[in-house]
Amino acid sequence: MQIIYYPAQDDVTAARTAGDPLLLLVSFDEKTAIVAPIDEVVEHNILLDRAGQAGLIDGDSRQIDRYFRAVVDDDGADWTFVCPADYRGITDKIRRISAFYRDGFAALSHALLELGLMVGIDIPRRYRRHLNMLADESTNL
Numbered sequence: 001m002q003i004i005y006y007p008a009q010d011d012v013t014a015a016r017t018a019g020d021p022l023l024l025l026v027s028f029d030e031k032t033a034i035v036a037p038i039d040e041v042v043e044h045n046i047l048l049d050r051a052g053q054a055g056l057i058d059g060d061s062r063q064i065d066r067y068f069r070a071v072v073d074d075d076g077a078d079w080t081f082v083c084p085a086d087y088r089g090i091t092d093k094i095r096r097i098s099a100f101y102r103d104g105f106a107a108l109s110h111a112l113l114e115l116g117l118m119v120g121i122d123i124p125r126r127y128r129r130h131l132n133m134l135a136d137e138s139t140n141l
Contacts, residue, residue: 006036025067026111033111068104076119081127
């Protein structure tokens with residue numbers, strides 16, 4: 001996995017040492033991770049653009065929808081769980097969300113390990129709508 005540090009690795013290390021949160025993007029194919037201090041870029045779309053990755057995926061203007069997104073620090077990783085409607089071409093919503101969950105958990109775990117962060121991954125309540133759908137579906141089986 002290639003890790004892109006924005007603006008530079010020293011800046012990310014300094015923010016982490018200070019206990020400041022980082023923004024993390026991990027491409028769906030797990031080839032690229034992009035990380036920056038949150039105060040440097042504020043949100044994931046800006047990070048993608050400033051790291052020079054915006055517009056590089058098949059000319060698609062929705063490049064951010066090709067990355068798993070998290071806010072991380074030494075206490076944990078909060079996953080911004082937003083499953084694109086076209087994820088892996090899976091048309092069934094429940095199957096798509098299940099695949100997104102499995103893939104994202106693996107990809108984010110790998111990236112966190114690469115960054116030396118041995119922390120848990122949490123999906124904040126405001127992003128659990130899709131997970132709640134999975135739970136509801138499993139009770140209806």
